[in-house]
């Protein structure tokens with residue numbers, strides 16, 4: 217059986233990529249029962265930016281969203297994205313908080329957790345993986361489709377990123393207990409023939425029971441071909457998004473792939489007819505999001521910049537914005553030539569958040585100042601010092617000297633420096649009068665100011681003390 221499984225990202229990455237993560241729970245509910253009948257491997261519905269966006273823009277409790285999804289999705293596992301030791305936020309968290317987030321995610325309805333580290337440092341996901349195995353294992357004992365640990369490799373291109381590198385990393389993650397290995401190509405840098413080679417090599421190297429899951433986007437227009445070539449090489453699961461929010465910066469659309477594979481040995485088993493009414497619903501939702509001004513139809517166009525410059529689309533627009541601010545827009549070509557040099561100096565990190573911003577900003581500074589590493593932001597220093605994790609290659613010593621100026625480097629796991637923090641954060645939430653559930657502490661830990669504003673709004677709405685505030689629907693942030 218070489219049946220291909222599909223994870224649909226319509227409830228998470230699709231609207232994160234195309235509509236600033238603004239789809240509301242009420243826009244999902246009407247079709248959840250129908251989505252549950254499709255026969256997807258999983259539905260991605262939580263994690264990533266949804267957690268932040270729910271509280272910041274939508275006045276929704278992200279945990280309540282998860283519980284709602286679970287209420288309607290009785291058969292299909294809900295998949296989430298976890299940023300390793302950074303969890304649902306952007307800083308390193310202590311291990312006790314990592315364990316709590318994983319425990320509560322499963323408890324509130326998650327079935328599959330995809331965990332990754334931007335630098336591909338296994339030490340940055342080991343604590344999450346331990347928790348996923350522990351709490352997921354308990355879930356799995358009752359239902360083998362849930363409690364799955366999916367470890368993701370941040371895919372990138374560059375001199376050190378050859379087959380050997382990816383296979384070695386995948387085997388490390390498999391040995392750490394991963395049930396699935398995901399190739400996470402967030403910037404659509406993976407090209408179709410490379411995808412074929414990579415999946416072939418992984419299939420050969422990994423255990424037969426380990427599933428390979430491919431995540432790409434269609435930013436550069438290669439997404440469907442990437443998926444198809446990966447399927448030819450034996451990939452088990454691919455990510456797609458229903459057509460109204462598919463393609464462009466989002467995942468390749470679901471329906472064309474289902475039709476393409478129908479009747480072949482890779483048949484997904486999904487009935488195209490059943491997708492039609494669901495797609496019709498999301499077409500209306502997409503139109504609403506466009507009307508609100510959060511979806512610009514331009515995101516659906518093919519953007520070939522990544523193919524030409526070898527930097528992710530988001531990074532390129534950041535570079536152009538920074539140059540514009542400095543009034544040096546004419547320096548773009550110089551900056552694009554400087555990016556690979558800075559990247560080499562700091563040990564070839566994958567170009568994904570946050571390293572793409574760090575490398576990009578440093579490249580802009582090197583060019584604008586007319587001297588390399590004359591100006592060095594804290595983030596660059598931390599990257600060189602190992603505070604984001606181990607870099608794939610040694611740093612350039614000459615550059616490191618200029619950047620660090622004798623500041624200490626660490627070689628241990630960055631989170632080893634952190635004291636347990638759950639109880640302290642809980643005490644803060646309680647003393648401020650916002651505590652209603654353990655999950656509130658995790659929301660507060662992830663985005664303290666955003667969560668506090670949301671709690672204030674929620675309290676006002678519940679107590680009716682400030683009905684105007686509750687009615688506006690948006691608390692000033």
Ligand code: CO
Pocket residue numbers: 229401402431432433
């Ligand atoms: Co993505």
